Amino acid sequence: MPHGSVLGPLLFLACGNDIWKNTESNIRLFADDCIRVMYRKITDSSDIDKLQTDLNRLGEWAVENGMKINPGKIKAVSFTNTRAKERIRYYFGDQLIPGASNFKYLGISIRSDLNWADHVNYTLRKPWKALHFIMRILKEGNNNTKRLACTTLLRPILESGAGCWDPYREGQVSALNRVQKRATKFANINESGWETLAERGLIARMCTLFQAYKGGRAWKAMDF
Numbered sequence: 001m002p003h004g005s006v007l008g009p010l011l012f013l014a015c016g017n018d019i020w021k022n023t024e025s026n027i028r029l030f031a032d033d034c035i036r037v038m039y040r041k042i043t044d045s046s047d048i049d050k051l052q053t054d055l056n057r058l059g060e061w062a063v064e065n066g067m068k069i070n071p072g073k074i075k076a077v078s079f080t081n082t083r084a085k086e087r088i089r090y091y092f093g094d095q096l097i098p099g100a101s102n103f104k105y106l107g108i109s110i111r112s113d114l115n116w117a118d119h120v121n122y123t124l125r126k127p128w129k130a131l132h133f134i135m136r137i138l139k140e141g142n143n144n145t146k147r148l149a150c151t152t153l154l155r156p157i158l159e160s161g162a163g164c165w166d167p168y169r170e171g172q173v174s175a176l177n178r179v180q181k182r183a184t185k186f187a188n189i190n191e192s193g194w195e196t197l198a199e200r201g202l203i204a205r206m207c208t209l210f211q212a213y214k215g216g217r218a219w220k221a222m223d224f
Helices: 008-016 045-064 117-137 143-159 170-186 197-214
Strands: 026-028 037-039 102-105 108-111
Touching (some): 037 045, 108 117, 117 170, 170 197
Antiparallel strands (some): 026 037, 102 108
């Protein structure tokens, strides 16, 4: 399957559409990528065996379809509040899957304890870089151009996946709001004319919850 071809993604989807068959664990795919996540609720040793069996079946599927899955990109993360005496070992083929305390899924850093500090810190670095770039390029620009640049280049970074990770701790909220306050000052915008990130994050969380409850798209695109 040639890389960069027009038909490449379509051919991959046709080839990988049956990847979930013969597996009891949950599998999540994204676009034309291979398995992003395979997960299962572990309540006893039988669940551990079933998850390992599904990993073995995944390896067999890859061989049957002439695909190679890079074991170096596989991580095992356990989400639990208890302190495990011994880490559960999983294998892909004959290689031990290394354990990890965090991983990145669709651009969001997720920790095993579901603490969002790592993602907030990562998110803070990117918008400051974007804002400094905007301020450097549009130093002599008019306010409308500055506003448009901030809403199209800055806000998407601050709000990507916010329905999932939107922080509640005062320090993290203040750190994120400082970016928007600096942007409003640069574009000569009255802060009251822009919703705060906390307000927009609340809307995103409510929309995400409603979507999960209804099982479908539950809102229109948010206005910038």
